[in-house]
Amino acid sequence: MSAEHDRLADAVAEAVPWRRWGPYLSERQWGTVREDYSGTGDAWNHFPHDHARSRAYRWGEDGLGGISDDRQLLCFSPALWNGADPIVKERPFGLTNGEGNHGEDVKDYYFYLDSTPTHSYMRFLYKYPHQAFPYLDLVETNGRRGRREFEYELLDTGIFDEDRYFDVEVEYAKAGPEDLLVQFTVVNRGPGEAVLELLPTLWFRDTWSRGEGPRPRLTSPAPGTVRAEHPDLGTYHLYCEGGAELLFTENATDRRRVFGEENGSAFVKDGIGRHLIEGADTVNPGRTGTKAAARSRLVLPGGGTGVVRLRLARGEVRSENDLLTGAFTRILDARRKEADEFYSAITPAGAGEDQARILRQSLSGLLWSKQFYAFDVDAWLAENGVDPWTSPATRDQEWFHLDAGDIISMPDKWEYPWFAAWDLAFQAVAFAAVDPDFAKRQIELLLDNRYLNPNGQIPAYEWNFSDVNPPMHAWAARFVFMIEYRLTGAADHEFLERVFHKLLLNFTWWVNRKDPEGSNVFDGGFLGLDNIGVFDRSAPLPAGGRLEQADGTAWMAFYSQCMLQMALDLTDRDPAYEELAVKFAEHFLWISAAMGRADGPSPSMWDEKDGFFYDVLRTPDGNASPVKVRSLVGLLPLCASTVYRPRGKGRGLRFQERIEALAARHPQLLAGLSLAAEEGENGTHLLSPLNEENLRRVLARLLDEEEFLSPFGIRSVSRAHAGQPYVFTAGGRDYEIGYLPAESDNGMFGGNSNWRGPVWFPMNALIIRALLNLHEFYGDGFTVECPSGSGRKLTLDEVGHELSDRLSRIFLRDADGVRPVYGGQRKFQDDPHWRDLIMFYEYFHGDNGAGIGAGHQTGWTALVSTFMILFGKLDER
Template sequence: MDAERERLRQAAAPDAPWRLWGPYLSERQWGTVREDYSGDGDAWSSFPHDHARSRAYRWGEDGLGGISDAEQRLCLSVALWNGRDPILKERPFGLTNGEGNHGEDVKEYYFYLDNTPTHSYMRFLYKYPQAPFPYNDLVSTNRARGRQEFEYELLDTGVFEGGRYFDVFVEYAKAAPEDVLVEVTVANRGPDEAVLHVLPTLWFRNTWSWGGDPPRPLLRADGRGHVAAEHPELGGYHLYVDDGDVPLLFTENETHNERVFGTPSASPYVKDGIGRHVVDGDAAAVNPAGTGTKAAAHHVLTVPGGGAATVRVRLAGARLDAPFGAGFDGTLRERRGEADAFYAPLVPAGATADEALVLRQALAGLLWSKQYYHFDVETWLAEHGSDPWTPSGLRDHGWFDMTAGDVIVMPDKWEYPWFAAWDLAFHAVALAAVDMDLAKHQVEVLLGDRYLHANGQIPAYEWNFGDVNPPVHAWAARFVHTLDRRLTGNDDLDFLERVFQKLLLNFTWWVNRKDPDGRNVFQGGFLGLDNIGVFDRSAPLPTGGSLDQADGTAWMAFYAQTMLQIAAVLSDRDPGYEDLAVRFAQHFLRISASIDRVGDVKDEMWDEEDGFFYDVLRLPDGSATRLKVRSLVGLLPLCASTVFLPHPDPGEARLLDRVRDFATRHPTVTRGMSAAGREGAGGRRLLSLLDEHKLRRVLAIMLDEEEFLSPHGIRSLSRRHAGRPYEFRTDGQVHRVAYLPAESDSGMFGGNSNWRGPVWFPMNALIVRALLNLHAFYGDGFTVECPTGSGHRMTLYEVSREITSRLVGVFLRGPDGRRPVYGGQRTFQEDPHWRDLLSFHEYFHGDDGAGIGAAHQTGWTALVATFMILHSDLTAADFQAGGGAEGPATS
């Protein structure tokens, strides 16, 4: 066992807290709902970036490539100043929702280069211009642009011309669980000597200013190059600075009230004191007594053109006699080597160096995306003058009993520094390859009693906990359990049972709340797909009436399938689960019959003429019409395809007999399912919403390069809508959906998300899973044209490989030396200091694969690593032998 895997084993024990310290700082705490104390819910304006350097946060902290303990009590990060900026660079800058022409967006370049699961080794890169940072230019230029124009990026401002910038590498290495070595290497990429101020900064999250008179922590100078930290819960820590002659600057993590609110401050030493001292030369802004709750070691580096300089500090939970020297350098080298050894087995045999680079940076970025998320909603409401029992218009009022305080993997720690329920399920799937314990925790965290609503609803995201994300937690739990068993032999039924019990509540919530007419047809609303539909599906319809959602209904079919799978597994240990397995089989069969009633019924979702599924708009007068938008909404029924292996266990045979009996007594539930009641390849059984006829019709559309199949995966909207937009007219208004391969031209959901053309990795993952299940059932005798019209026939397994190859190709350097993810950005394509730095974007251009949306959203796009790891381990022979069909890919 390599050293990092041994640390993971030890991390499960309380006496080896390898997880205590990690990258748990947000990159943006300002502009969040948690910090919004406005009267109108405008979080961006309530706490803007201009306040962030001067105003103490209530619920969390942010920093640049920083770390904290697992409850974010003590934080360590790096602040920078190039001698020309108006402020100290302590956190990434970006545009608010109203400032960007495509919604909020970070306007910095930083990269997560490496990370191990216990954070024994981490490496981060920030690119800092030597010219003044163009804050005003970025805001004014983007604000002036329309939605039809590209975003104005930092490279567009010209501040990186001539290589006049610093590459600031920050490396962390743990000598022990509570002994963290930090090395900051500053590389001057320009031709001329340049000065950079580097300030490793240590501070306590402000927990003492919000009432209750809690004990106050303390930082104090304790000799040359030494800051002692004392915290009533965390205990004592020591920050050592290699250069003992650098000044130690102290202030308080308190709001500068005079600057922010025009009222007296609690102390002359406030949060922005260090910045005012360094940037403005205000000597009185820092405490000469050498005490406070925020401290920094002020290094001034003169770096020659093309040269580099280094700063070293060490944070330890005990006093050290010799914190630097050969031991420091040796530990860094050792941890780098151990990180290499940890990732080596994950790289598929025969993979190129470029493929290995993509896999490692994807997983490293996912591990960097952890954040301590703290939010006590009842306290927040009280501080707004509300209480749980008095109706109010405050956001998330109905979630007063939610109390968050966990390390959670975020979609993006700047643009989305808060969890999103369905994102988190996909994060768990990707994490399972590197950190099984963390993957399980991420599946379970939102199902715990501090998060899950009493009615069974899973909180969606902090802007609206009551919104509805797709129900993918059951699938994620099943995937993680299966991969754990396959990789380690650990059949963790306790985990599966804990999750299943909570999901029973959630499934019941879905059935009771989102099937209002009791027709087994679901109206989920938003469902995470933002602007994919004709209307805002979270708002009342302009026509009145209701919307039968093909995706909502398919999600529930998929949910029923995975709950059936889990119940069947648990019934091997406890026969009592057999009844629940039968119940979920019945749920699926009812939904299957409802989504496509026998015959050409005008108000059903399946359109026989088109060979596709559509949402159905039900009008107040009782009439109905299909909304003929060819989108992922109509591909979701394909994803509800799950294969079951033959099982010699008597309980399994009894379960199958009970399901057959239900189908025999109610033949209408299986009339549209050609696979119902018959065995497929290897004696397998299939539950699917599509019979073979419908499957071929849908696949012909999905695999058409003029429709869904792009060079880089499956698009979210058919390309046919480029020339033929869908229009729906009502009350003199035209509601229009057109193919938009890049950014959205709609302000719906803030305007910074687009499901009208780009490629999204999570939905592609579910499509690939479905294809593997369908191949496991139909076998090699079932082939389709891929691409449609090409004359080239493939098995569904080969189709799945083709799609994943296109997805992975988004990040790989092609024969022309260019990576599709970076589109036409020449610097990223050609400059040796940029070309191997990857950003795992939120979604990707539907035609050329360029990265769109949140630039640092490793999040669910880390699934690229899952595609590479799992598909390299699967062959057609696996499926023929039965092995692959029960592997994680088909789970």
């Protein structure tokens, strides 16, 4: 065990608040629904980036590589100015959904290099050009490009030519839970002298202007010292090294600039930037306010380095000589070493240097993805003039009960700075490898009464809480439960039981709301796979009618299985759960049978000729047509495969008898399934929508390199559609889908409609999980060709390892030293100051593995570390 493991244990026991401070600032608060008071739902334009430096936020704060306390009352973040920019760099810049030719996209280069679970040590790197940041060029050039053209990136502008930029690295190290050491190391990578204004900034989130509490204040009791006094948080001091100049203003809207109105004071949110760039009298000479920066002017020769140190501590630190000298260095070195020890302890034995780097940076990015998320929907509706009971329908009106104020793992703190239900489930699984306690809290969070709708629905995401995300919480809860047990030997049945009872409500919501005909065939619209079909499944369907979704139905079969497994896990403690296990087994059998039953309405989702599952569109005139797109929609039934072991006279005996009786009563209806009555390896039983014959047919497509099997994982759409797009005719109109390995050329979802071919980690994770489950039942005697037609026979366990290796290959250097994730970006491939800075994208090119979409979606893409740990460390056990 490492020192960080000890701190984590203290934090879990809540004996020491090691997690009180962390990277809880968003990278983007502007352009979010919760800051939208437009009345039209146009969040991007109501609060654009151009307002962010001047306009105080309502619900949260943002910054560049910053930190805050766990209620985000006091915030700290670096700000930078190169002497050429029109504004101070306080937050990352990016294009809005309407500005980018492939949707919203951050344009700065920043990297999460390190973090421990308690954030006792963190490291962040930002690359800041010497020249003026090309804001207008990025907007205009991307605006001229079409969907079939590449995005215009910051490197494409030439601003990093001749290495004329600064590497700005910030390290945070905790001397105690509320005593943070901050070190900035700035390197001029360019050939000549360059000047950087470094402005570490401390400010309070605005919790006072609406009468919600008394006003806090920042003052300067001594040179180089800022005192922060807050009625709830207490008193902190920021100590600044050397001769830093302290600049004070207020975290208040510059109404003159934003709205053309008079300001009550010259000291407003953008006052420090205006003073620095324009020489304006917009900083308070009395050295008091709610926002303050410690200005250091670094004049660096070519290749030169500058170091600036600060310390943010609760109360007062007695010995000022120790603040930023000897003790500072010793503590910082100790935290670096302890972070090394922590990651060494969880890295599988035999992992190479590059594998260890990928694991560490992916998990560090995941840990950096935490954000304080506050949103009282009732208050927000009232501030928008909406009465949830009487006003016409408006966004999220039926979620007026939702009252968030928590640390939540975000998919990407710039592109997706809000929770998404199914993302959060995958992120919790990744978190389980480093902090099982936090993983469990994240799973329980959306099931809390402050989030869960009284009708049982889990909120999807703030753009539309009522949208339908895939039901992943049951799977994630049990997976986290099992990972913690495998890693620590502790089985937290109390957690499993709490989650199970809340999920009973959610499962019932699904059955009542998404199976309108009671036929065990489900719809749901979005369901995560938003642009994988030929038309928008969340919109009114062409020719009317109803779409029977193979993925929606498979999600519910999978949900039933996960609830069944949890019920069996709890049966040892309470036999009453066996009845619930039977309930969910019956749900699974009826749902799975409905997917491919021979005696049901024709056609069924299972296509006997193709050996694949498809959606079926049933129109009001009584006609029905399969939508024959070979995609993840048809692979999801493979994922609904669960193995369990009835045990003697205890757990599962009566359960097993009742399942066998059900199968005996309905042999024709259940003929296409793998039934629980059949015993596999080591006394296992399998529940799967696919019998062995049909399983082999689906696997043949899955592992065909001309269809789904990419060198870098499983594609979301079959490559067979590359030369032969699928066309579906309905309502007198043709709808078409082809294989697109990178960005979609379709604007169906406003911008980044991107499921039409790329590799996605979450779906690959579910496929790998299914393969391992199926191997547990079928054993080593069941082999398939991998790739199909190659003559190379692998067990399903080996196929799972093969897919994991292909996914890891995206990030690893190949024989030529090239990382596929960076495609043709030579700066990232060749430059020693860039080539080991790994970004974890939202999805990946289906043919060459290049990263696409959100560049910091370490959330579910951090599953690469889960694969490494599960296939490495746990295999040895």
